[in-house]
Amino acid sequence: MTxxxxxxxxxxxxxxxELPFSDLLYRAQCVxxxxxxxxxxxxxxxxxxxxxxxxxxxxxxxxxARHDTAVQSQPILSVDEVLAAAKVxxxxxxxxxxxxxxxxxxxxxxxxxxxxxxxxVRALGLETCATLGMLKDGQAEQLKEAxxxxxxxxxxxSPDYYAEIVTTRDYEDRLDTxxxxxxxxxxxxxxxxxxxxxxxxxxxAVIATxxxxxxxxxSVPINNLVQVEGAPLHGIDPLDPLEFVRTIAAxxxxxxxxxxxxxxxRAEMSESTQALCFLAGANSIFYGEKLLTTxxxxxxxxxxxxxxxxxxxx
Ligand code: SAM
Ligand code: DTB
Ligand code: SF4
Numbered sequence: 338m339t340x341x342x343x344x345x346x347x348x349x350x351x352x353x354x355e356l357p358f359s360d361l362l363y364r365a366q367c368v369x370x371x372x373x374x375x376x377x378x379x380x381x382x383x384x385x386x387x388x389x390x391x392x393x394x395x396x397x398x399x400x401x402a403r404h405d406t407a408v409q410s411q412p413i414l415s416v417d418e419v420l421a422a423a424k425v426x427x428x429x430x431x432x433x434x435x436x437x438x439x440x441x442x443x444x445x446x447x448x449x450x451x452x453x454x455x456x457x458v459r460a461l462g463l464e465t466c467a468t469l470g471m472l473k474d475g476q477a478e479q480l481k482e483a484x485x486x487x488x489x490x491x492x493x494x495s496p497d498y499y500a501e502i503v504t505t506r507d508y509e510d511r512l513d514t515x516x517x518x519x520x521x522x523x524x525x526x527x528x529x530x531x532x533x534x535x536x537x538x539x540x541x542a543v544i545a546t547x548x549x550x551x552x553x554x555x556s557v558p559i560n561n562l563v564q565v566e567g568a569p570l571h572g573i574d575p576l577d578p579l580e581f582v583r584t585i586a587a588x589x590x591x592x593x594x595x596x597x598x599x600x601x602x603r604a605e606m607s608e609s610t611q612a613l614c615f616l617a618g619a620n621s622i623f624y625g626e627k628l629l630t631t632x633x634x635x636x637x638x639x640x641x642x643x644x645x646x647x648x649x650x651x
Contacts, residue, residue: 347542350542350548350587353541353586354584358582361587362586362616365589365618372593374651378615378643378650379622380433381432381466381621383628385439387439388410388411389402391439392441394504396533396568396570397568399629399630416457419436427463431625432650433465435623436465436468437467437469441470448480451483452479453483455485466486466489467480467488472517478521488526489527489556489558490514492508494535494539495540502570519552524555525556526557527557528560529547531562532561532575532576534574544587544591548592554595557595558598558600559588559600560601561600561602561606562575565630578607579613581606599614615648
């Protein structure tokens with residue numbers, strides 16, 4: 338059996354979701370073990386370098402100026418503030434430092450500031466990642482030149498469901514930024530959010546779209562919606578945890594050589610569900626007590642958890 342193929346149709350991915358749970362996990366395990374050390378996990382630490390006040394209307398997000406959430410808008414952090422946080426992340430054992438900004442996209446002066454941050458963080462020996470929204474022509478090249486290793490830009494959901502979640506941009510805009518990032522030679526970090534009221538068909542469709550990118554994204558974050566009071570998606574029925582695990586398995590099988598990240602939502606997830614996600618082929622997590630504006634398990638707790646599972650950082 339080979340799972341390495343270039344294109345995945347939605348129906349093929351849906352068929353994976355519909356396998357008996359044990360068969361799906363077994364298949365994901367086989368693919369995982371053919372490509373990775375199954376006990377190694379990559380650790381990325383997040384920081385919000387520019388919080389709140391965003392012009393976009395993403396229905397899941399705490400940082401949109403259009404939603405009445407508890408998040409206060411803050412100015413961009415200084416290079417020194419970012420560097421201090423990166424040093425802590427490195428001391429705690431993270432290998433990658435991800436800088437997130439609540440922008441539709443960066444202006445040139447924003448980009449200049451981020452480039453300084455990238456250079457400073459990289460000089461510590463950490464991999465760098467940034468998620469700054471949509472990029473215009475030439476911006477990805479500037480980030481590459483500054484030494485950026487990864488750019489995160491998620492497709493979030495299926496092409497059909499996207500307009501239910503965001504109206505201030507469209508799917509094509511996301512795909513355009515992703516091709517700018519790829520063409521500049523930056524590694525692509527691109528994934529999804531589930532638990533937003535989408536159907537299994539939508540989950541299969543976003544995984545198929547991710548897997549059909551050429552080349553496949555090097556890093557694939559799978560986020561479980563973190564419900565934020567005041568955001569439009571607050572109060573929606575949570576996703577069955579086993580369906581979350583199935584989504585991870587489908588990502589692993591269809592993107593065998595990518596790092597699949599068990600991303601947002603771990604603070605609300607049992608250790609057993611997280612362990613199933615590792616069994617399903619997740620091999621990366623966000624590490625450190627905060628995501629961008631919401632909580633994540635603290636680093637010491639995660640170290641104990643990983644030790645309990647006999648897992649080690651990559
Ligand atoms: N503003 C930029 C953008 O949207 O591309 C970068 C930051 S944005 C917060 C990065 C990603 O975080 C989103 O694409 C989404 O996948 C994820 N995210 C944001 N809020 C979330 C939430 N409440 N629960 C789960 N994931 C979330
Ligand atoms: C990703 O896929 N998830 C991260 C990161 N990329 C930027 C963000 C999660 C945010 C969760 C909600 C918050 O803390 O605001
Ligand atoms: Fe803005 Fe990004 Fe939040 Fe959308 S997800 S509102 S673009 S910060």
